[in-house]
Amino acid sequence: MxxxxxxxxxxxxxxxxxxxxxxxxxxxxxxSSTAADLIREALELHEDTLLSRHGDARFTSSKxxxxxxxxxx
Numbered sequence: 001m002x003x004x005x006x007x008x009x010x011x012x013x014x015x016x017x018x019x020x021x022x023x024x025x026x027x028x029x030x031x032s033s034t035a036a037d038l039i040r041e042a043l044e045l046h047e048d049t050l051l052s053r054h055g056d057a058r059f060t061s062s063k064x065x066x067x068x069x070x071x072x073x
Contacts, residue, residue, distance in 0.1 A: 010035070 012020065024034040 020035060020038075021031055024031045027034060
């Protein structure tokens with residue numbers, strides 16, 4: 001079956017492969033789609049962490065605070 005999706009090759013140790021296979025079996029999905037979902041989830045977590053750090057830096061460097069009441073007058 002031809003696909004337009006890019007493909008990667010990943011080498012797993014035996015324990016990781018067994019865990020991935022077990023999870024895929026419990027979810028009744030293919031190993032590759034389970035791996036793709038886990039990679040996507042990990043990337044989202046990393047993105048959230050980076051955005052949180054950026055927000056924290058902006059929060060602590062803000063010079064002027066405006067109250068909620070003043071903002072919505």
